[in-house]
Amino acid sequence: NAGVMQNPRHLVRRRGQEARLRCSPMKGHSHVYWYRQLPEEGLKFMVYLQKENIIDESGMPKERFSAEFPKEGPSILRIQQVVRGDSAAYFCASSPPGTPELALFGQGTRLTVV
Amino acid sequence: KNEVEQSPQNLTAQEGEFITINCSYSVGISALHWLQQHPGGGIVSLFMLSSGKKKHGRLIATINIQEKHSSLHITASHPRDSAVYICAIYNTDKLIFGTGTRLQVFP
Numbered sequence: 001n002a003g004v005m006q007n008p009r010h011l012v013r014r015r016g017q018e019a020r021l022r023c024s025p026m027k028g029h030s031h032v033y034w035y036r037q038l039p040e041e042g043l044k045f046m047v048y049l050q051k052e053n054i055i056d057e058s059g060m061p062k063e064r065f066s067a068e069f070p071k072e073g074p075s076i077l078r079i080q081q082v083v084r085g086d087s088a089a090y091f092c093a094s095s096p097p098g099t100p101e102l103a104l105f106g107q108g109t110r111l112t113v114v
Numbered sequence: 115k116n117e118v119e120q121s122p123q124n125l126t127a128q129e130g131e132f133i134t135i136n137c138s139y140s141v142g143i144s145a146l147h148w149l150q151q152h153p154g155g156g157i158v159s160l161f162m163l164s165s166g167k168k169k170h171g172r173l174i175a176t177i178n179i180q181e182k183h184s185s186l187h188i189t190a191s192h193p194r195d196s197a198v199y200i201c202a203i204y205n206t207d208k209l210i211f212g213t214g215t216r217l218q219v220f221p
Contacts, residue, residue: 033208043157043200056207059160091157095208101145101164101204107156 004029004094005074013113015032017108018053019086021109025094031055032068032075033103046090049075050097082113117141118199120212127219133188137201137217140182145204148175148186151214152197160186160199191219 005024006044013019025032034046047058049069060067064082069075078087089110095103119138127133137146148160161168161175163184168175172191177184188195196219201212 014183035209035211043202043209043211045208045210048207059208100207101162103209104159105149105157110154 004106021077022074023092024074029094122153137184147202151202209212
């Protein structure tokens with residue numbers, strides 16, 4: 001049981017490119033959360049997903065950001081047309097059904113936009 | 115005003131000292147987490163509390179639900195404890211984080 005796996009660990013994109021961040025939850029976890037940590041700032045909630053459903057996306061920027069958690073495969077956080085302000089650490093957490101307070105975190109993906 | 119406030123923001127200590135980090139929150143919660151993050155590293159969950167006190171090794175976490183306050187204590191601190199410690203409350207379906215306490219323990 002490898003825990004919550006995020007890849008890549010580090011991602012460099014030029015302004016205007018797309019960034020795709022992947023999160024494979026722990027075995028048996030069907031809920032996924034994405035959080036963003038801007039440089040020198042605290043963690044902020046972005047989106048909460050269950051398989052094939054977005055439950056709460058109140059923390060997602062209105063444009064360029066999207067997230068999915070398909071029936072098969074990892075959850076994907078997609079950022080289109082990246083800008084320098086998107087540079088941050090993006091963390092994924094997963095939890096079992098019905099116990100979101102037991103969420104475990106991945107190692108994060110550090111996105112740098114140049 | 116943030117819903118989760120931590121103090122102090124920065125803390126330095128000599129190896130062996132007893133350390134306390136405080137967390138106050140202003141909304142109802144079902145659980146509170148203490149998390150640890152090393153520079154450039156991932157996030158590790160240290161404790162999840164809904165009442166009382168928990169102990170793991172040299173770490174102790176307490177929570178007072180009525181006062182909306184939690185503390186994280188480190189006994190006999192060690193340089194490897196140097197990290198950012200983050201308090202997070204579980205509110206409805208998501209975690210709300212404090213801004214963290216940066217701890218440096220010198221030998």
